[in-house]
Amino acid sequence: MNNYTQRLLLTVWRKKTTLLVAGLLITIILFGLQYSSRLQQNRNGSAEEADRRNGMVFVEKTTKANEVSLERVHRRKQSREDQNEEEERKDVEEKLGIPNVNLDGQNPYVPKRRIVHFDLKGAPPKIDYIKRILPLIKNLGATGILIEYEDMFPYDGSLKHLAAKNAYSKKQILEIQRAADELKLTVIPLIQTFGHVEFALKHREFIKIREVLTSPQALCPSKNLSLDFISEMISQVLELHPKSKYLHIGCDEVFQMGECELCRLELHDNLFLRHVQNVANLVMEKRAGIKVIIWDDMLRHLSSQTMLDIQLGRLVEPMVWVYAEDIYRFVQPQVWEKYAAVFKTAWTASAFKGAFGETLYVPDARRHLENNLRWLDVMAQQERNFKDGFSGIVLTGWQRYDHFAVLCELLPAAIPSLALSLLAVSHGYFNSSLKSQFIGSLSCPQHTNRHSPFINLLGDPFLWDKLGRCMFPGSPFFRLIYRLNTVELEAQDYLRTTTRNKGWLTEYNLRRNYSLPLRIEELTSDLPRIYHGVVSIARSAFDAMNSIFDNYTISEWIEQRIYPYVLQLERLQNQSNAIKNVNVWPVRPLSPLKDLQRLGVPIIVP
Ligand SMILES: *[C@@H]1O[C@H](CO)[C@@H](O)[C@H](O)[C@H]1NC(C)=O
Numbered sequence: 145m146n147n148y149t150q151r152l153l154l155t156v157w158r159k160k161t162t163l164l165v166a167g168l169l170i171t172i173i174l175f176g177l178q179y180s181s182r183l184q185q186n187r188n189g190s191a192e193e194a195d196r197r198n199g200m201v202f203v204e205k206t207t208k209a210n211e212v213s214l215e216r217v218h219r220r221k222q223s224r225e226d227q228n229e230e231e232e233r234k235d236v237e238e239k240l241g242i243p244n245v246n247l248d249g250q251n252p253y254v255p256k257r258r259i260v261h262f263d264l265k266g267a268p269p270k271i272d273y274i275k276r277i278l279p280l281i282k283n284l285g286a287t288g289i290l291i292e293y294e295d296m297f298p299y300d301g302s303l304k305h306l307a308a309k310n311a312y313s314k315k316q317i318l319e320i321q322r323a324a325d326e327l328k329l330t331v332i333p334l335i336q337t338f339g340h341v342e343f344a345l346k347h348r349e350f351i352k353i354r355e356v357l358t359s360p361q362a363l364c365p366s367k368n369l370s371l372d373f374i375s376e377m378i379s380q381v382l383e384l385h386p387k388s389k390y391l392h393i394g395c396d397e398v399f400q401m402g403e404c405e406l407c408r409l410e411l412h413d414n415l416f417l418r419h420v421q422n423v424a425n426l427v428m429e430k431r432a433g434i435k436v437i438i439w440d441d442m443l444r445h446l447s448s449q450t451m452l453d454i455q456l457g458r459l460v461e462p463m464v465w466v467y468a469e470d471i472y473r474f475v476q477p478q479v480w481e482k483y484a485a486v487f488k489t490a491w492t493a494s495a496f497k498g499a500f501g502e503t504l505y506v507p508d509a510r511r512h513l514e515n516n517l518r519w520l521d522v523m524a525q526q527e528r529n530f531k532d533g534f535s536g537i538v539l540t541g542w543q544r545y546d547h548f549a550v551l552c553e554l555l556p557a558a559i560p561s562l563a564l565s566l567l568a569v570s571h572g573y574f575n576s577s578l579k580s581q582f583i584g585s586l587s588c589p590q591h592t593n594r595h596s597p598f599i600n601l602l603g604d605p606f607l608w609d610k611l612g613r614c615m616f617p618g619s620p621f622f623r624l625i626y627r628l629n630t631v632e633l634e635a636q637d638y639l640r641t642t643t644r645n646k647g648w649l650t651e652y653n654l655r656r657n658y659s660l661p662l663r664i665e666e667l668t669s670d671l672p673r674i675y676h677g678v679v680s681i682a683r684s685a686f687d688a689m690n691s692i693f694d695n696y697t698i699s700e701w702i703e704q705r706i707y708p709y710v711l712q713l714e715r716l717q718n719q720s721n722a723i724k725n726v727n728v729w730p731v732r733p734l735s736p737l738k739d740l741q742r743l744g745v746p747i748i749v750p
């Protein structure tokens with residue numbers, strides 16, 4: 145061996161530690177690069193989808209990363225004994241991803257009533273399912289339920305058209321109340337009496353009480369017939385709720401006012417207030433001492449004097465609703481001042497689902513929790529301004545946005561979000577001290593790793609990862625949604641790639657029957673597998689929903705959520721079959737498309 149090689153080897157031996165460290169660093173960097181390039185790949189595609197996919201695909205990664213970093217936290221603690229418990233606790237809390245809302249930890253604000261809203265205008269659950277949910281919400285701190293019947297109430301007599309064909313029976317309405325009674329849960333019925341009466345005014349019989357002839361949204365408040373109609377509705381609902389001490393009369397989003405001949409000359413504010421006054425009086429005439437609640441949105445812009453003039457505070461209690469995170473953005477401090485001047489008390493309404501998009505199918509539990517925590521903050525601040533404080537909070541759970549909209553997040557997919565937000569409002573905060581109550585009430589397996597967070601709202605906002613093995617009522621549907629998400633993303637991705645990104649199966653190719661058979665083979669090789677995935681989830685959906693919903697709801701949901709993919713994939717299959725059969729092709733140029741003339745393209749088609 146020559147001198148030089150010897151010296152080199154010697155140096156290597158002396159510096160072995162440094163070299164080892166350097167090697168390790170290079171490996172880590174390479175690994176990191178690969179990871180980030182995978183991230184990059186996943187980010188491509190439409191922004192919206194990328195977001196959602198990040199939600200999914202990265203759930204596992206983030207969880208793993210979190211677990212690893214928790215491990216690290218743990219080890220660090222062992223090696224440095226002076227690290228106090230407090231710091232570790234903070235680390236754990238951070239990993240839960242609970243939105244940071246500045247609540248008073250010493251003196252948490254807990255609303256005196258915590259009411260859960262059942263929106264029956266979409267996907268009305270079977271009575272059995274409602275009866276399984278009631279003990280669950282009782283356990284989590286609910287004190288009552290707000291039932292929005294819409295067309296699920298068994299209206300009869302002159303109102304028989306209002307009832308859906310699958311409406312609950314009178315017996316079932318009483319059964320719900322009996323079950324609630326046994327658990328000491330208050331029942332507050334809700335009926336719409338001004339806007340959002342689409343379910344009634346859509347019928348021919350009620351055209352004459354519409355505000356706008358061609359629209360079923362709002363009632364004309366100036367016709368005697370309208371009040372007769374409402375009076376009858378109230379009578380029927382109160383009759384089947386013999387014990388209710390509250391009635392919610394809706395009155396939100398009255399977008400059509402002052403348009404008919406009778407109303408045209410009046411101010412909107414007067415029309416609105418007079419109608420609320422009329423309806424509230426009707427209710428109180430029928431049941432003395434009953435309290436009437438209305439949504440607050442139509443009051444936000446009114447002056448306190450206008451409301452004081454008719455003593456609105458003696459007629460109704462407002463329910464102030466905001467479902468977004470920033471409450472004061474929608475109901476400013478000045479509005480609160482007005483309310484406190486007019487009303488002795490007020491209700492608030494947050495949301496645990498159905499507020500962030502009409503076609504979503506699982507709620508973002510973190511956003512809804514933030515909405516609820518921020519409400520606690522606002523309520524703690526505003527409580528003292530009302531003579532009698534707040535009456536309570538309602539956690540709304542919308543199943544569709546209005547009578548004509550498609551279904552949004554269904555109740556069984558939102559039980560985890562409900563549990564999270566309900567525990568929060570029942571305690572005045574949410575942190576890891578509520579872990580066992582949360583996990584226990586949802587019948588989840590106890591986690592073996594004490595240091596793994598039981599939720600991770602940042603990486604897993606739909607809670608699929610952490611609650612995937614829980615056994616709460618409706619959990620099979622909750623899991624199905626996770627599967628659907630994967631299948632849907634795959635189908636969307638496939639359709640986009642084959643018909644838009646790739647150049648042989650676009651609309652142009654299909655319209656012109658002009659493509660390359662080998663390319664078509666290649667592009668459709670995955671189609672049977674994707675199609676099978678979509679079709680099989682339809683059947684699984686039926687199985688997961690069968691104990692919760694009737695056949696109409698099941699089929700409505702499958703038609704809206706899954707069927708469109710079935711059709712699109714079948715159409716693509718049919719079209720590619722046809723295009724594959726072509727084996728002689730016309731000479732170019734192909735003749736210009738005649739329909740382009742319609743767009744003002746001045747090309748003469750021979
Ligand atoms: C994704 O987009 C980036 C930036 O536009 C691009 O550099 C990269 O090649 C794309 N990756 C894939 C897999 O299409």
Ligand SMILES: *[C@@H]1O[C@H](CO)[C@@H](O)[C@H](O)[C@H]1NC(C)=O
Pocket residue numbers: 233237248249250252573574575576577
């Ligand atoms: C959770 O919050 C409550 C109220 O602020 C507090 O008393 C309790 O110590 C907190 N628990 C943990 C584990 O952070």
Ligand SMILES: *[C@@H]1O[C@H](CO)[C@@H](O)[C@H](O)[C@H]1NC(C)=O
Pocket residue numbers: 366367368
């Ligand atoms: C409604 O009824 C009242 C009293 O019965 C009557 O005075 C009024 O003219 C009626 N209004 C309309 C618009 O029919």
Ligand SMILES: *[C@@H]1O[C@H](CO)[C@@H](O)[C@H](O)[C@H]1NC(C)=O
Pocket residue numbers: 694695
């Ligand atoms: C719903 O569909 C199932 C399966 O076809 C059937 O057995 C059941 O009788 C149907 N129920 C109703 C109420 O139509």
Ligand SMILES: *[C@@H]1O[C@H](CO)[C@@H](O)[C@H](O)[C@H]1NC(C)=O
Pocket residue numbers: 711714715718
């Ligand atoms: C595809 O073709 C089959 C067989 O001809 C037909 O029954 C089906 O309706 C077609 N589907 C679509 C979506 O066009």
Ligand SMILES: *[C@@H]1O[C@H](CO)[C@@H](O)[C@H](O)[C@H]1NC(C)=O
Pocket residue numbers: 654655656657722723725726
């Ligand atoms: C495409 O070609 C096939 C095979 O010749 C034929 O059956 C089909 O009708 C054509 N489709 C269109 C849209 O021209």
